[in-house]
Amino acid sequence: xxxVYTVRQVNSYIKxxxxxxxxxxxxxxxxxxxxxxxxxxxxxxxxxxxxSGTIACVMFAGQRSGLSFRLQEGQQVIVLGSVSVYERSGQxxxxxxxxxxxxxxxxxxxxxxxxxxLSEMGMFAQEYKxxxxxxxxxxxxxTAPAGAAVRDIINISGRRNPYVQLILYPAxxxxxxxxxxxxxxxHALEKKKVDVMIxxxxxxxxxxxxxxxxxxxxxxxxxxxxxVISAVGHETDTTIADFAADLRAPTPSxxxxxxxxxxxxxxxxxxxxxxxxxxxxxxxxxxKRSVLERLNMRLNYAHPRQKLNESRQYAVELENxxxxxxxEKLDVNRHRLEIYVEKMRGLxxxxxxxxxxxxxxxVNGENIRSIRQAAEGSQIEIYVRDGKITADVTGTEEINM
Numbered sequence: 246x247x248x249v250y251t252v253r254q255v256n257s258y259i260k261x262x263x264x265x266x267x268x269x270x271x272x273x274x275x276x277x278x279x280x281x282x283x284x285x286x287x288x289x290x291x292x293x294x295x296x297s298g299t300i301a302c303v304m305f306a307g308q309r310s311g312l313s314f315r316l317q318e319g320q321q322v323i324v325l326g327s328v329s330v331y332e333r334s335g336q337x338x339x340x341x342x343x344x345x346x347x348x349x350x351x352x353x354x355x356x357x358x359x360x361x362x363l364s365e366m367g368m369f370a371q372e373y374k375x376x377x378x379x380x381x382x383x384x385x386x387x388t389a390p391a392g393a394a395v396r397d398i399i400n401i402s403g404r405r406n407p408y409v410q411l412i413l414y415p416a417x418x419x420x421x422x423x424x425x426x427x428x429x430x431x432h433a434l435e436k437k438k439v440d441v442m443i444x445x446x447x448x449x450x451x452x453x454x455x456x457x458x459x460x461x462x463x464x465x466x467x468x469x470x471x472x473v474i475s476a477v478g479h480e481t482d483t484t485i486a487d488f489a490a491d492l493r494a495p496t497p498s499x500x501x502x503x504x505x506x507x508x509x510x511x512x513x514x515x516x517x518x519x520x521x522x523x524x525x526x527x528x529x530x531x532x533k534r535s536v537l538e539r540l541n542m543r544l545n546y547a548h549p550r551q552k553l554n555e556s557r558q559y560a561v562e563l564e565n566x567x568x569x570x571x572x573e574k575l576d577v578n579r580h581r582l583e584i585y586v587e588k589m590r591g592l593x594x595x596x597x598x599x600x601x602x603x604x605x606x607x608v609n610g611e612n613i614r615s616i617r618q619a620a621e622g623s624q625i626e627i628y629v630r631d632g633k634i635t636a637d638v639t640g641t642e643e644i645n646m
Contacts, residue, residue: 252335253332255335256330256332256333256335257332259330259335259337260329260330260332263328263329263330263337264329266328269327269328269329270327271325271326271327272325272326272327272328272339273323273324273325274293274300274323274324274326274339275293275295275321275322275323275324275347276293276294276295276300276321276322276324277293277294277295277319277320277321277322278291278292278293278316278317278318278319278320278321278322279291279292279293279294279299279318279319280292281316281317281318283316286306287305287306287309288303288304288305288306289303289304289309289312289316289341290302290303291303291304291316293322293324293339300337300338300339301336301337301338301339302324302326302338302339302340302341303338303339303340303341304326304340304341304342304344305340308341308342308343311325311341311342311343311344312343312344312481313345313451313481313482313483314346314450314451314479314481314482315479315481316344320346321346321347322344322345322346322347323344323345323346323347324339324341324343324344325341325342325343325344326339326340326341326342326343327339327340327342328340346450346451352451352452352455352458353451355458356451356458356485359458359460359463359485360485360488363460363463363485363488363489364488368463368464368467368488368489369488369489373467374491374492375472375491376472376491377441377472377474377491377492377503377504378440378441378472379506380506380511381409381440381441381504381505381506382408382409382410382440383409383410383411383412383437383438383439383440384402384409384410384411384412384439384440384441384442384443384504384505385412385414385434385437385439385441385442385443385471386398386411386412386413386414386442386443387414387416387427387430387431387434387442387443387444387445388413388416388418388443388444388445388446388497389415389416389417389418389419389446390413390415392446392447393447393497394445394446394447394476394497395413395497397496397497397498397501398411398443398476398497398498398500398501399411401498401501401502401505402501402504402505405501405502405505405506405507405508405509406505406506406507406508407508408508409505412434412437412439414429414430414433414434416429416430417456418446418456418457419446419449419453419456420456423456424456424459424461424462425461427444427456427457427462427465428461428462428465430444431444431462431465431466431469431473432465434471435469435470435471438471439471440471440472441471441472441473441474441504442469442471442472442473442474443473443474443476443494443497443500443501443504444457444462444466444473444474444475444476444477444486444490445457445474445475445476445477445478445486445494445497445500446476446477446478446497447478447497448478448479448482449478449482454477454478454482454484457475457477457484457485457486457487458484458485458486459485460485462485462486462489463485463486463488463489464489466486466489466490467489472491472492473490473491473492474490474491474492474493474494474500474503474504475487475489475490475492475493475494475500476493476494476495476496476497476499476500478496479495479496480495480496603627603628603629604627604628605619605625605626605627605628606625606626606628607619607623607624607625607626608624608625608626613625616641616642616643619638619641620638621638621639621640621641622637622638622639623637623638624636624637624638625637625638
């Protein structure tokens with residue numbers, strides 16, 4: 246058999262045919278959304294159908310910037326993309342790059358033109374954005390008096406901080422005269438001198454949100470002296486008011502969270518600060534108490550009473566040392582005296598007298614050692630062991646020794 250091809254070859258050939266068709270590389274297709282699925286990868290799979298047929302479509306996550314709203318079943322849309330073949334299944338499908346709601350094409354072009362004009366005028370410049378005060382007392386709200394947006398703002402603001410005063414300007418947010426009503430609301434709340442202003446509404450089609458794409462609303466927001474948070478529609482909805490505002494919130498609920506601080510969080514933070522201060526104070530007091538105790542010890546040590554006590558103690562020690570030295574000196578001298586006494590005792594005349602010797606002196610007490618001191622007829626005194634004898638010299642005789 247000749248000219249037999251694989252499935253892959255056929256699918257590849259057909260895909261190449263689609264790729265060579267210039268019209269299919271950039272084509273607008275109009276239809277109704279069906280079987281729409283948002284995949285966890287960020288891709289969107291859906292079908293476009295009309296009364297005669299259906300075409301499979303996919304918008305990859307990288308092309309989501311070309312989608313300004315959330316796809317829903319039954320929406321009439323216009324899809325810009327290219328038609329190609331998915332080789333694995335052999336199915337052709339539309340690869341979407343941009344999607345706009347059917348009937349909104351002219352409004353979208355008007356939106357883009359005004360956006361470009363106001364941007365070139367500097368109304369969207371970051372240097373003109375005012376910071377949102379962290380702690381506020383009054384919150385101004387420009388929105389419809391009935392609807393999910395105002396209920397969400399009231400509920401969330403009351404939960405986060407019931408002490409913040411909410412001032413609502415019941416504005417018309419859709420239809421003829423809506424833009425003028427919104428502008429009047431901004432001016433009225435500006436005169437009230439609220440701390441922050443939320444301007445917004447719930448989601449809707451581009452026609453429903455068009456009042457927030459009017460130049461007069463953008464200028465009122467830009468020229469307002471009060472910081473303005475825009476909160477229009479759902480997260481995917483974007484309006485001119487969002488670019489002109491000081492801060493854009495993806496939803497009215499998010500705007501309330503951005504505008505009103507959570508007093509419970511502040512209370513917990515203050516409690517944490519209080520505990521931290523108490524800990525630091527306790528630590529400081531403990532440190533200072535230790536320093537004070539050391540200084541008190543030094544003061545007690547340097548006190549005159551302490552010096553006096555030390556001097557007294559030193560004097561007592563000196564007295565004890567002096568007494569000890571004196572005692573030692575006395576003992577030494579006493580011992581020496583005893584020795585001298587013993588020596589003197591050996592030389593004492595009384596001891597000699599007790600041994601049978603006698604001591605002879607003149608009546609004047611002069612010791613007579615020679616016969617020449619005792620003249621004949623003189624009187625002498627003789628000391629013996631038990632007394633004294635007085636005698637007269639009757640004669641002397643010299644004896645050779």
